[in-house]
Amino acid sequence: MRIKKGEPIFSLPLRVYYEDTDAGGLVYYANYLKFMERARTEWLRRLGFEQDALRLREGVLFAVRRAEIDYLRPALFNDLLTVTVDLSGGGGASIDFEQEVFRGKDATLCCRGRIKVACVNEKTMRPNRIPEKLQAEIANAL
Numbered sequence: 001m002r003i004k005k006g007e008p009i010f011s012l013p014l015r016v017y018y019e020d021t022d023a024g025g026l027v028y029y030a031n032y033l034k035f036m037e038r039a040r041t042e043w044l045r046r047l048g049f050e051q052d053a054l055r056l057r058e059g060v061l062f063a064v065r066r067a068e069i070d071y072l073r074p075a076l077f078n079d080l081l082t083v084t085v086d087l088s089g090g091g092g093a094s095i096d097f098e099q100e101v102f103r104g105k106d107a108t109l110c111c112r113g114r115i116k117v118a119c120v121n122e123k124t125m126r127p128n129r130i131p132e133k134l135q136a137e138i139a140n141a142l
Contacts, residue, residue: 008084039083
């Protein structure tokens, strides 16, 4: 998979809601993973692929195989966040993402993650090649 350096390939603005925070008013740590998942889903949608359609037509699902997260600065209730998606590698049955969550107009880096997503067969849950059309769109997006 060819990787382009520089600007992220996709970014998603999100607002922090009360439900995203913990008792201290900070974004609960696990919710950063949800924000990253949402951004990856919207990136796929921007490429023209819906995950439910991929399951129905191609018989494949995407599952997080590994997540490595660094928490750097807190985000708070009502903050406006930007969640980025970038590709750092992959193979025939996986995609490696680098994602960041920024807060506010000054783009304070709150969180950085490295996520490996595996393409698996819906029935066997074994690795499956990423469908050709999706591989082509990913290559074109870079």
